[in-house]
Amino acid sequence: MESGESKVSPVIVAIASIILPGMGYLLLGQKWRAFFAGGGIITLFLLGIFFAGIRVINLPGYQDGYLSYVEARRVGEMVHLVPTTQPIVEVREAGRDLAGRAQYAIKRKVPGGVREEITTERPMGHRWVMLYSPMSVLGGNLWFLGQILTGPICLVAGYLSNLAAQAGVAKSYARLADIGALYTAVAGMLNLLVIIDATSRASGKAVRR
Amino acid sequence: MMALLAYAPMLDPLVGGWDYWYLMLLPLALLVSVVYKAMRVEEPKELPRQVTRAFLKFIIAFLLLAAGLWVLMLIVERSV
Numbered sequence: 013m014e015s016g017e018s019k020v021s022p023v024i025v026a027i028a029s030i031i032l033p034g035m036g037y038l039l040l041g042q043k044w045r046a047f048f049a050g051g052g053i054i055t056l057f058l059l060g061i062f063f064a065g066i067r068v069i070n071l072p073g074y075q076d077g078y079l080s081y082v083e084a085r086r087v088g089e090m091v092h093l094v095p096t097t098q099p100i101v102e103v104r105e106a107g108r109d110l111a112g113r114a115q116y117a118i119k120r121k122v123p124g125g126v127r128e129e130i131t132t133e134r135p136m137g138h139r140w141v142m143l144y145s146p147m148s149v150l151g152g153n154l155w156f157l158g159q160i161l162t163g164p165i166c167l168v169a170g171y172l173s174n175l176a177a178q179a180g181v182a183k184s185y186a187r188l189a190d191i192g193a194l195y196t197a198v199a200g201m202l203n204l205l206v207i208i209d210a211t212s213r214a215s216g217k218a219v220r221r
Numbered sequence: 222m223m224a225l226l227a228y229a230p231m232l233d234p235l236v237g238g239w240d241y242w243y244l245m246l247l248p249l250a251l252l253v254s255v256v257y258k259a260m261r262v263e264e265p266k267e268l269p270r271q272v273t274r275a276f277l278k279f280i281i282a283f284l285l286l287a288a289g290l291w292v293l294m295l296i297v298e299r300s301v
Contacts (some may be wrong), residue, residue, distance in 0.1 A: 052256035063234065191245045202256045
């Protein structure tokens, strides 16, 4: 089934290619192409993680393995926006301090429980950074746009990266981080080419070379 | 030695990889060649020859780019 009209729908082939690199070719019966294209992409992705460590995959909206929020606090007439990974779960008034300012008792969700604190900065609410400012979050994590094109394996790696971060595994920096990000992002971009190629072969529009 | 004992592959960055980053371009060039040529060629028997040619072209292009940048730096150095 190297040429001509395929019996498999191009949409199914595209979805299969997104789920696992090379699986679209497998549906078309092109096993050797699936092995070399899909295997090459997965090897490239895993080598990137091998060189730079699992934390080379940073899921947007997470910081050190935890969901990242923007919290608004009122200080006098000013409103401060503060990044945090400990969202507020309960706020109640807690009298006044020696200067007569209103105090607030805040309960925050922390790993393994709840932490309480007293502050004069009145909390006004919080939002996940991906809902508050998605473009700036993605802009600070541009490699992810390439990495996510590898499909669910990137999400699995991102989940493992979060677990590693929570366990205290350090990030790589400088050259190794760049090389790892390059490998994983190139793997994703190659997978995009593979998705397009497998889909056009399924619709019988493969370019003759 | 202690860094090597504490090293956990896939979790931590490669120990000693810092000094040999340029060698990491070789597997990158090879795997990009394999994936790209797996898409392009129509017969599996053509693949090894095509991949070898693409890989060598990558390496030659890297070397020419490095030489070109080196010459550019020499010109910039002399002009300032």
